[in-house]
Amino acid sequence: MxxxxxxxxxxxxxxxxxxxxxxxxxxxxxxxxxxxxxxxxxxxxxxxxxxxxxxxxxxxxxxxxxxxxxxxxxxxxxxxxxxxxxxxxxxxxxxxxxxxxxxxxxxxxxxxxxxxxxxxxxxNQRFMPPHVKAKEILKSGVLGKVLSFRTSFGHPGPEGWSVDGKESWFFRKEEAIMGAMGDLGVHKSDLIRWLLDDEVADVAGFIGTVSKQDTDVDDSANCILRMKSGAIGSLVASWTYYKGEDNSTVLWCENGVMKIGTDPEDQVIVELRNGNVERYKVGAIATNTVQVTxxxxxxxxxxxxxxxxxxISGEEGRKSLNVILAAFESQATGKMISLN
CATH class of the missing domain: 3.40.50.720 (NAD(P)-binding Rossmann-like Domain)
Structure with missing residues (x-):
């Protein structure tokens, strides 16, 4: 060929x-x-x-x-x-x-x-080994139903990553359209939809620019999501984590808790209500400082x-984008937004 x-x-x-x-x-x-x-x-x-x-x-x-x-x-x-x-x-x-x-x-x-x-x-979050492992564990049923979650992605901002540093397009609203939410938040809306095999039903968002100078794109966001299954959780995106990146997800389930990306050694940790703890070393989640395939x-x-x-089709990308757009609408209107 x-x-x-x-x-x-x-x-x-x-x-x-x-x-x-x-x-x-x-x-x-x-x-x-x-x-x-x-x-x-x-x-x-x-x-x-x-x-x-x-x-x-x-x-x-x-x-x-x-x-x-x-x-x-x-x-x-x-x-x-x-x-x-x-x-x-x-x-x-x-x-x-x-x-x-x-x-x-x-x-x-x-x-x-x-x-x-x-x-x-x-x-790319769907392909990260800890997320693949986490989905496998969820599917096994050992944890039961996911009841609550938090998924977070934060780092010091694109000025350390972008080839143009502080002059980057990331900070120009007409080119970027959105800041930390478009850069990081949409990764997490995609991850949580895929991981839970569930869709977001309602979104409430608090989004603002709390630290970056000379820009009107968002650098911080905290959103509350209700899934169609009823699970309620938070999605965080930030360019203000100046001391240490966070790319972690925690799922509280009927039979215990699963921690993903919270520990440098064991990327997935399952703590069951019966006292059993399982730890998995499956490889890292890509970060700006550690580039894995x-x-x-x-x-x-x-x-x-x-x-x-x-x-990860256009249809999938569209659903993950709509979660973020709903969060912006919530910030603008002060209302909770329902996704059809």
Missing amino acids: SKIRVAVIGCGAIAQRRHIIEYQTNEHVELVAFVDPVLERAEQCAAPFGAKAYADYTVMLKEIKPDAVSVCTPNATHAIISIAAAEAGAHVLVEKPMASTDKEAAQMIEAAKKNGVMLMVGH SGVIDEFVHCIVTNTPPS
């Missing part, structure tokens, strides 16, 4: 630290083009692969006609670029949040369907090679 010709659109931190590296190690892929409005950045990424560099994605799509693209651009452009790529006949892997609005997400799904291409959203690229490529629809 000939290799999948992939173009990476947007050559910032996520492209450099995840997408490019993981495509490079996948035997089915040939990296053929890189796009960035800062042409020099695209050229630096392209050079090791003898690939072409572009400043304009529309020109690239026309000239290169890639089989697949990774959309790693600022949030505001995810939809327009994904739709253009789908219309050019390319499979699309888009970074999270997949879009800025529900309408955009729907248009992306429609464009992929109409053009017979795959649309996948880069929610995300699993996203390999899944995307596998789906293309085997012609299998991606598990």
Whole structure:
């Protein structure tokens, strides 16, 4: 089988630290083009692969006609670029949040369907070994029903991660649309939906900018979620955890508690009401400081090679996005928002 010709659109931190590296190690892929409005950045990424560099994605799509693209651009452009790529006949892997609005997400799904291409959203939390293990334990039934939970993702902010530091697009609302919630919160809304195999019914959100200067994007959020099953929990997203990242989830269940990512040694801990404690060393959850393979690229490529629809489809990305959008609506209106 000939290799999948992939173009990476947007050559910032996520492209450099995840997408490019993981495509490079996948035997089915040939990296053929890189796009960035800062042409020099695209050229630096392209050079090791003898690939072409572009400043304009529309020109690239026309000239290169890639089989697949990774959309790693600022949030505001995810939809327009994904739709253009789908219309050019390319499979699309888009970074999270997949879009800025529900309408955009729907248009992306429609464009992929109409053009017979795959649309996948880069929610890597589903592939992290501790989360995979946690879901397996939940499915075994040993803990019984999940009653309550808290899921949290916080770090000091994108200035230490983004290639542009404090000047990053992450802090410009017209490009970012949302801050910590779009960066981290949407990962957790996706995780909790997937982990509990449940949908969010109601959301109440407290979202604000409590610490970052010269920006009007959110740096802190605390949301209360009620699931369709009745389970009630909290979702936290923050760029203000200046002393230590947190990427943990705790599930309180009928028969005990499961702690995920709370201990540096044992990534999953199950404490049962009967006194039994089980500890699992299954590998780390990726952080900004510790980059482990995300699993996203390999899944995307596998789906293309085997012609299998991606598990993290546009529809899945849309549901996870809508939880975050509902939290913003709750903050704006002071009301609890119901999701249909």
